[in-house]
Amino acid sequence: MKQPDVWAQFARTIMTTGKRPHFAPSEEIVVIMRERLAAFVAERGSGCLAVILGATPELADIALAAGCRVVRIDSNPAMFEAAAGRQAVADRTRETILIGDWLRMEEIRDGEAGIVFGDSSLNNVRHGDMSQQLAELARITRPGSMLALRQIMLPEQPQPDYDFAAALAAFRAGRITADDFHRRLRFYAFNAGAYDPVLRILDASRVFAEIRRKHEEGSLTEDEFAFLMTRRSEIRHTVYGMAEQQRLFKSLGTCETIPAGLADSARDLFKIFVIRVGQERP
Ligand SMILES: C[S@@+](CC[C@H](N)C(=O)[O-])C[C@H]1O[C@@H](n2cnc3c(N)ncnc32)[C@H](O)[C@@H]1O
The missing domain is CATH 3.40.50.150 (Vaccinia Virus protein VP39)
Incomplete structure (x- = not known):
């Protein structure tokens, strides 16, 4: 696209x-x-x-x-x-x-x-x-x-480390960089709702809607949310296994x-x- x-x-x-x-x-x-x-x-x-x-x-x-x-x-x-x-x-x-x-x-x-x-x-x-x-x-x-x-x-195997809670914990503990934290959320953590397996589309709008929801429910700090939002987009990527x-x-x-x-x-x-x-x- x-x-x-x-x-x-x-x-x-x-x-x-x-x-x-x-x-x-x-x-x-x-x-x-x-x-x-x-x-x-x-x-x-x-x-x-x-x-x-x-x-x-x-x-x-x-x-x-x-x-x-x-x-x-x-x-x-x-x-x-x-x-x-x-x-x-x-x-x-x-x-x-x-x-x-x-x-x-x-x-x-x-x-x-x-x-x-x-x-x-x-x-x-x-x-x-x-x-x-x-x-x-x-x-x-x-x-x-x-x-x-x-x-x-799409990863070949499920990656529990890339789930939202695990990625957030790793980021807060300093085990992964901010770039990695963003990538895990952007391309994996919310795929259940953001990836369309028929069209093979990973929809960034849906990912960022989930990130916003996480912020609203108090799971992300202001700084974490602000950082992630600097990368906000509406890109619809075609992604394959x-x-x-x-x-x-x-x-x-x-x-x-x-x-x-x-x-x-x-x-x-x-x-x-x-x-x-x-x-x-x-
Ligand atoms: C190359 S990709 C990813 C960005 C890349 N990692 C970079 O640093 O340049 C993004 C670019 O693809 C372009 N693009 C997407 N579909 C295209 C197409 N069918 N033909 C030509 N350009 C296209 C977009 O305009 C955008 O500039």
């Missing part, structure tokens, strides 16, 4: 506060993506086209630094403006910015992309559009291309799964999928 209003609001907040957004990829994710790209370039040579699904400057910088040409695609121009302050590579002559839709990347020729990077990008594509999205990714890539996509995931996510990605090629954020105690909620496009085209 492109949800232009939601992302425009985020862009305004980023530009007003000058703060790095909480949804930007962490250094740990960037390191994994950089290592994978370095191995790819060592095997295949530099100079290929890297397509970045989103404005995400950290991923564009990795590809530019490795000698790739880069196309960054996002449907929301404000996100590029908001991302400019996070760009570290000064020479951007090999980069093209496209305001467009990942479902129809007409500017990219068949088989042109050696690399595709995305940070929770495909969580923004409707389940009903996912087969079209995967077909478009298959079109722009070629045998041997690599896609590295971080995805928000592991088996379904792997099945979808395996339609593109061989698929390796890396637990994303090994140092992160909410790591079961995110995975990086590294897909190598395998099949020769007819």
Whole structure:
């Protein structure tokens, strides 16, 4: 779901506060993506086209630094403006910015992309559009291309540590960071009411309604509530369990799964999928 209003609001907040957004990829994710790209370039040579699904400057910088040409695609121009302050590579002559839709990347020729990077990008594509999205990714890539996509995931097993009371206790005891506390609530604790298993939608509006309710019943302090509300949104993410996510990605090629954020105690909620496009085209 492109949800232009939601992302425009985020862009305004980023530009007003000058703060790095909480949804930007962490250094740990960037390191994994950089290592994978370095191995790819060592095997295949530099100079290929890297397509970045989103404005995400950290991923564009990795590809530019490795000698790739880069196309960054996002449907929301404000996100590029908001991302400019996070760009570290000064020479951007090999980069093209496209305001467009990942479902129809007409500017990219068949088989042109050696690399595709995305940070929770495909969580923004409707389940009903996912087969079209995967077909478009298959079109722009070629045998041997690599896609590295971080995805928000439903944990494979129940995670009692991520339930509201357990997460709150861990946060108050200083055992988890504020980021982790937010992630456990945002992507797990309220899934019983906030996740629609038919549409595969995790609805942030419902999550934040639950957080508000917890505050009203006295379970969250003013500070805890205020912190969580700085991350309030109405994003409707498409989120899959592991088996379904792997099945979808395996339609593109061989698929390796890396637990994303090994140092992160909410790591079961995110995975990086590294897909190598395998099949020769007819
Ligand atoms: C890439 S995702 C997640 C943010 C990412 N972690 C980051 O730091 O940039 C969010 C972006 O996806 C964009 N978006 C969602 N659906 C899209 C689509 N179908 N085509 C192009 N952009 C899309 C939104 O405009 C938003 O800027």
